[in-house]
Amino acid sequence: MKPMKSTVALVLALLMLAPSSVFASSHREAPITALDRTADITDWYAFVSYDNPNNVTFILNVDPFLEPANGPNYFPFDPNVLYEMKIDNNQDGVEDVTFQFRFNTEIRQPGLFTGFAGGIAGIPPITSLSGTGSAGLSLRQTYTVTMVKNGVPTCLSCGQTLYAVPSNVGPLTMPNYQSLFNQGIYSLGNNISVWAGTADDPFFIDLGAAFDSLNFRMGVGGVLPPAEDADDTHNYAPDAVAGFNVNSIVLEVPITMLTVDGKLHNANEKQAVIGTWGTTSRNKITVRRSPSPSLNFGPFQQVQREGNPLINELIIGTGSKDRFSMDQPKNDSQFSNFVLNPVLATLFSSIGIPVAPPPRTDLLILMQYEPPICPGCSPSDAGPIADLLRLNTGIPPTAVGSQKRLGFLVGDSAGFPNGRRPIDDVVDIASRTVAGILVNSITYGTAVGDGVQLNPEGYNNSFPYIMPANSGRNSVHIGPGQAGCTGDEGGICPVN
Numbered sequence: 017m018k019p020m021k022s023t024v025a026l027v028l029a030l031l032m033l034a035p036s037s038v039f040a041s042s043h044r045e046a047p048i049t050a051l052d053r054t055a056d057i058t059d060w061y062a063f064v065s066y067d068n069p070n071n072v073t074f075i076l077n078v079d080p081f082l083e084p085a086n087g088p089n090y091f092p093f094d095p096n097v098l099y100e101m102k103i104d105n106n107q108d109g110v111e112d113v114t115f116q117f118r119f120n121t122e123i124r125q126p127g128l129f130t131g132f133a134g135g136i137a138g139i140p141p142i143t144s145l146s147g148t149g150s151a152g153l154s155l156r157q158t159y160t161v162t163m164v165k166n167g168v169p170t171c172l173s174c175g176q177t178l179y180a181v182p183s184n185v186g187p188l189t190m191p192n193y194q195s196l197f198n199q200g201i202y203s204l205g206n207n208i209s210v211w212a213g214t215a216d217d218p219f220f221i222d223l224g225a226a227f228d229s230l231n232f233r234m235g236v237g238g239v240l241p242p243a244e245d246a247d248d249t250h251n252y253a254p255d256a257v258a259g260f261n262v263n264s265i266v267l268e269v270p271i272t273m274l275t276v277d278g279k280l281h282n283a284n285e286k287q288a289v290i291g292t293w294g295t296t297s298r299n300k301i302t303v304r305r306s307p308s309p310s311l312n313f314g315p316f317q318q319v320q321r322e323g324n325p326l327i328n329e330l331i332i333g334t335g336s337k338d339r340f341s342m343d344q345p346k347n348d349s350q351f352s353n354f355v356l357n358p359v360l361a362t363l364f365s366s367i368g369i370p371v372a373p374p375p376r377t378d379l380l381i382l383m384q385y386e387p388p389i390c391p392g393c394s395p396s397d398a399g400p401i402a403d404l405l406r407l408n409t410g411i412p413p414t415a416v417g418s419q420k421r422l423g424f425l426v427g428d429s430a431g432f433p434n435g436r437r438p439i440d441d442v443v444d445i446a447s448r449t450v451a452g453i454l455v456n457s458i459t460y461g462t463a464v465g466d467g468v469q470l471n472p473e474g475y476n477n478s479f480p481y482i483m484p485a486n487s488g489r490n491s492v493h494i495g496p497g498q499a500g501c502t503g504d505e506g507g508i509c510p511v512n
């Protein structure tokens with residue numbers, strides 16, 4: 017039974033109704049944050065640390081498509097935005113542990129025309145975030161980290177100064193950028209680590225093909241041939257995000273700080289499973305003044321949130337995206353019709369991909385606590401319909417080298433939708449999930465994919481698990497038809 021059984025005309029009309037919503041992980045997916053980029057969450061990751069199975073790492077990425085050459089101010093975090101990471105540990109969809117991040121900007125050389133200079137006019141190259149070697153770092157940001165647990169705030173960063181890592185301006189100004197990147201790693205004690213700054217965007221997608229009404233380069237409707245689908249080490253289409261940066265906040269904490277009883281649990285115990293999401297918020301009131309800077313005060317209003325990488329972009333209708341962004345996960349039952357009868361499945365059906373019929377209760381695995389992510393959850397533990405990225409902290413991490421881009425779908429149970437790692441190909445996983453692979457992996461298991469299988473800038477296998485920012489002077493973007501278009505050695509450039 018397909019209430020929205022489609023004609024081509026209807027599909028085209030739906031596409032026009034939802035022009036920015038079909039595929040991007042979360043880069044400019046909702047109308048309000050398409051206009052408010054510093055509060056725009058691009059991606060949210062949560063995974064058991066590959067090299068430390070007693071810890072969980074969270075990555076909150078904001079501010080999409082940062083062109084590395086875009087001086088003179090580059091990409092400071094927004095001091096007026098409250099960035100938060102939230103964790104539910106008792107299946108009610110309400111946060112129990114919150115980590116808050118606030119940024120401050122200083123202009124140390126107000127007479128300088130740019131935020132960053134070095135190796136010129138008596139200013140030494142920038143080799144340090146503070147002290148000797150930092151003189152050229154005119155625009156510098158510090159930040160604070162606060163944990164709120166059961167309503168009680170604890171300052172985690174007090175007693176030390178945390179510097180955000182600036183964008184990678186270029187080799188004359190920053191001759192050893194990797195060193196600046198590493199200097200941004202801070203220990204906050206108690207086995208907690210934090211990093212914030214501009215980094216390579218780990219997300220990967222053939223965005224141009226996706227937005228050209230699913231005009232993928234790899235076969236009809238983006239169906240991957242078996243040999244390509246099995247290849248996690250080469251790209252077969254250009255990554256539209258290649259060479260772009262993003263602003264990242266990365267936090268690693270012991271699992272025992274997150275669980276309801278402060279203990280480690282086996283995968284089959286419901287206490288092992290946490291629900292996670294990231295948010296951005298602004299003060300409700302802004303007074304614009306001159307010459308003084310604008311004044312922000314009053315309670316905070318949530319601007320955006322992200323749990324699963326696909327819900328707001330693949331599932332929620334454009335007319336509801338802003339409301340979704342500003343509401344709380346526990347209220348998500350108001351959006352359940354989008355989940356139970358996703359428009360994207362109708363689009364797939366129109367191009368010949370078999371899709372499971374609605375109502376799609378199989379997709380509730382992303383919205384409630386249930387097996388296989390929570391094998392210890394009985395139906396009474398499901399909690400409200402809530403878009404949380406659920407992570408079973410009792411499932412050990414898959415070793416680097418054995419991780420699969422298709423994650424949970426191919427037996428790598430430490431991958432999306434059990435949490436999310438940078439390596440997880442959420443475009444392919446989410447597309448196949450929407451088609452119905454969880455209903456029947458044969459009937460609805462078409463190998464839908466965009467041909468981009470990996471981040472061409474690579475992966476970092478230890479904290480902060482992201483790669484340094486691309487160079488403003490020397491990085492390139494890659495496109496279809498260009499030599500080396502897929503960005504990785506041995507990648508196959510599509511001819512059209």
Ligand SMILES: [Ca+2]
Nearest residue numbers: 104105106110
């Ligand atoms: Ca809770």
Ligand SMILES: [Ca+2]
Nearest residue numbers: 217218471473
């Ligand atoms: Ca990248």
Ligand SMILES: [Ca+2]
Nearest residue numbers: 441444466468
């Ligand atoms: Ca892909």
